[in-house]
Amino acid sequence: MAQTLFDRIWDAHLVAQRGDGRDLVYMDRHVMHELHAPHAFARLDETGRGVRRPDLTFACQDHTVSTRPGRFDDRPGAATYTDAMRAGTRKFGIKLFDVTDADQGISHVVAPELGIVTPGATYACPDSHACTVGGLGVLAFACGTSELEHVLATQVLALKRPKTMRVVLDGALAPGVTAKDVILRVIAEVGVDGGAGHAVEYAGAAVRALAVEGRLTLCNMAIEMGARNGFIAPDETVFDWLAGRAYAPDGADWDAALSWWKTLKSDDGAVFGREVTIDCSALEPQITWGIDPSHVIGVGGRVPDPAAAPPERQGNMRRALDYMDLRPGDTVEGLRIDRVFIGSCTNSRLPDLEAAAEILRGRKVADGVTALVVPGSSTVKREAEAKGLDRVFIEAGFAWGESGCSMCAGGNGDRGEAGERCVSTTNRNFEGRQGKGVRTHLVGPAMAAAAAVTGKITDVRRLARERA
Amino acid sequence: MEPFRSLTGVAAPMLVDDLNTDQITPVQRKSTLTPDYALMLFSRLRFNDDGTENPDFLLNRPRFRRTKILVSGNNFGCGSSRESAVWAMAAYGIRCVVARSFADIFRENCLKNGVLPVTFPAGDAARFEALAVATDGAAEFTADLEAQEIRGPDGAVFPFDIAPAERIALLEGLDDIGMTLKHTVDVAAFEQTVRAARPWLQETRDRRGA
Numbered sequence: 001m002a003q004t005l006f007d008r009i010w011d012a013h014l015v016a017q018r019g020d021g022r023d024l025v026y027m028d029r030h031v032m033h034e035l036h037a038p039h040a041f042a043r044l045d046e047t048g049r050g051v052r053r054p055d056l057t058f059a060c061q062d063h064t065v066s067t068r069p070g071r072f073d074d075r076p077g078a079a080t081y082t083d084a085m086r087a088g089t090r091k092f093g094i095k096l097f098d099v100t101d102a103d104q105g106i107s108h109v110v111a112p113e114l115g116i117v118t119p120g121a122t123y124a125c126p127d128s129h130a131c132t133v134g135g136l137g138v139l140a141f142a143c144g145t146s147e148l149e150h151v152l153a154t155q156v157l158a159l160k161r162p163k164t165m166r167v168v169l170d171g172a173l174a175p176g177v178t179a180k181d182v183i184l185r186v187i188a189e190v191g192v193d194g195g196a197g198h199a200v201e202y203a204g205a206a207v208r209a210l211a212v213e214g215r216l217t218l219c220n221m222a223i224e225m226g227a228r229n230g231f232i233a234p235d236e237t238v239f240d241w242l243a244g245r246a247y248a249p250d251g252a253d254w255d256a257a258l259s260w261w262k263t264l265k266s267d268d269g270a271v272f273g274r275e276v277t278i279d280c281s282a283l284e285p286q287i288t289w290g291i292d293p294s295h296v297i298g299v300g301g302r303v304p305d306p307a308a309a310p311p312e313r314q315g316n317m318r319r320a321l322d323y324m325d326l327r328p329g330d331t332v333e334g335l336r337i338d339r340v341f342i343g344s345c346t347n348s349r350l351p352d353l354e355a356a357a358e359i360l361r362g363r364k365v366a367d368g369v370t371a372l373v374v375p376g377s378s379t380v381k382r383e384a385e386a387k388g389l390d391r392v393f394i395e396a397g398f399a400w401g402e403s404g405c406s407m408c409a410g411g412n413g414d415r416g417e418a419g420e421r422c423v424s425t426t427n428r429n430f431e432g433r434q435g436k437g438v439r440t441h442l443v444g445p446a447m448a449a450a451a452a453v454t455g456k457i458t459d460v461r462r463l464a465r466e467r468a
Numbered sequence: 469m470e471p472f473r474s475l476t477g478v479a480a481p482m483l484v485d486d487l488n489t490d491q492i493t494p495v496q497r498k499s500t501l502t503p504d505y506a507l508m509l510f511s512r513l514r515f516n517d518d519g520t521e522n523p524d525f526l527l528n529r530p531r532f533r534r535t536k537i538l539v540s541g542n543n544f545g546c547g548s549s550r551e552s553a554v555w556a557m558a559a560y561g562i563r564c565v566v567a568r569s570f571a572d573i574f575r576e577n578c579l580k581n582g583v584l585p586v587t588f589p590a591g592d593a594a595r596f597e598a599l600a601v602a603t604d605g606a607a608e609f610t611a612d613l614e615a616q617e618i619r620g621p622d623g624a625v626f627p628f629d630i631a632p633a634e635r636i637a638l639l640e641g642l643d644d645i646g647m648t649l650k651h652t653v654d655v656a657a658f659e660q661t662v663r664a665a666r667p668w669l670q671e672t673r674d675r676r677g678a
């Protein structure tokens with residue numbers, strides 16, 4: 001029978017079925033971060049249960065770390081989580097990419113770039129954006145803390161098999177349109193819970209044409225449509241990208257891996273629980289106007305009228321308009337902004353920074369705008385600096401941070417002020433996410449750069465044309 | 469895990485969709501690994517910037533201070549996977565959430581912490597919500613997992629479905645990890661197989677400069 005890629009990977013990792021009917025699915029890799037791991041370590045201490053496979057487990061310091069240049073810890077209690085992470089990983093023999101480590105960074109950026117995850121592998125991470133690594137053809141599971149502890153103790157997750165869903169993205173992206181725009185459009189079409197209970201495979205010409213970094217962006221936001229897993233069948237683009245990475249297989253292992261990886265796709269005729277097809281050829285840069293990632297319009301569009309929406313969506317839309325200080329029919333283009341953040345596991349990899357720098361070169365951040373760029377990993381930071389991108393950002397008036405989550409969720413204290421309008425390359429425009437009362441508009445990196453230099457929401461293609 | 473059998477208390481209607489975990493427990497600058505979780509619950513909505521209570525927030529109204537059942541809309545608990553959202557509810561005393569639907573990870577987190585997630589069929593959901601609104605905290609509801617129903621103050625009964633295994637796990641407070649550890653032999657056998665078939669998955673090594 002024709003199989004989906006999801007079935008193929010799941011079945012290859014099925015250890016047993018538990019008495020309560022749950023599948024025990026083996027986790028090939030487990031990467032944790034300091035905001036949640038310490039609680040699981042404490043529980044393991046209480047129960048006396050050890051870590052089954054410390055050698056398959058890695059730890060990152062990302063959520064709470066300072067991202068200020070030089071990274072001095074100037075916040076009271078800042079070290080509580082990072083210290084607990086150090087103690088726990090030392091005790092259980094887990095490899096930690098600590099704050100000063102050359103490989104430090106956001107878990108979802110670090111795991112792919114070091115080749116810790118590879119196609120067809122399963123992956124657990126106590127963070128909802130675990131799905132990011134699906135861009136390499138990995139089946140990733142975001143966990144809560146109890147599940148994190150479960151993986152540490154057993155190396156499996158006890159799961160209900162999700163339904164399958166395929167999102168087919170047809171067409172070729174126009175210049176200036178990126179993976180971020182595509183995924184924002186997908187969430188707008190599918191809704192914030194349209195993927196709930198489903199494992200989502202992205203397919204189609206627009207996906208195939210994406211570089212690995214774009215695929216990671218696409219998969220990153222699967223959770224924003226309610227899907228725990230988002231992934232893409234791996235191909236030569238992925239294999240080339242992985243070759244030579246620190247923890248990727250090499251030699252005979254590489255050859256064996258490659259021949260298996262090439263089998264990893266959904267069969268023709270495989271049946272999905274749900275299929276969605278979107279033609280991306282006419283897509284313009286997208287931006288959120290509201291308070292969830294499905295509140296999306298093209299940058300040239302107008303804020304929708306709740307009265308025209310289905311009754312059950314109206315309350316949420318009114319709350320969004322109120323919070324964002326917008327009225328139905330408003331254009332977002334031209335709205336004055338206060339703050340720009342480029343970073344997060346969604347858009348903080350090298351091509352993201354390059355796209356932003358391309359717009360910034362020879363331009364200045366507008367008066368009154370605070371602009372911050374935070375590379376997703378220390379590796380990205382080094383690579384960007386080698387290309388002189390830090391100079392471009394700094395000369396334009398951006399602060400150039402050390403790697404971490406920073407203002408994405410403000411776990412390290414980086415946040416905006418109430419009432420500010422913030423253009424951000426992150427993944428959640430929830431009320432208060434970037435600081436109480438902060439109004440977040442999600443965009444891609446070049447769009448964020450365009451907003452920074454004009455001081456208002458701007459169609460980046462206009463600036464790109466000026467340059468040309 | 470603390471078993472869940474039945475719970476009687478006030479039901480607070482927060483009838484919005486997509487209530488996310490950033491709202492339930494905002495990321496705070498914490499200097500302790502064991503914060504007061506009850507205080508974290510809805511903290512941005514419950515408290516003003518100066519730390520005083522926001523009197524307009526539902527749970528701050530006298531009748532709702534002892535809320536034990538939360539009633540909400542679609543996609544409850546979406547967003548971050550942080551389990552502190554469930555810990556905060558349980559610490560506050562809310563051990564049952566009735567919602568039109570739940571985000572997957574949040575629902576899993578409920579089941580692992582003795583918190584009962586309830587979804588009624590569409591018609592009943594609307595009737596239940598209306599009753600919770602009309603009752604306005606003046607009388608109590610009972611969420612009875614053994615009987616698989618919630619009983620309203622006026623004698624109304626709302627049956628709900630839950631997977632038998634989930635029901636038993638909650639009723640008996642089963643140890644989730646303990647159940648899996650019974651399969652340690654299977655896990656070891658699986659690892660053996662993978663070591664032979666796909667060895668690169670069973671080892672990690674920094675191959676730089678090797």
Ligand code: SF4
Nearest residue numbers: 129344345405408409
């Ligand atoms: S960058 Fe943001 S979304 Fe990504 S892991 Fe960090 S806090 Fe979470």
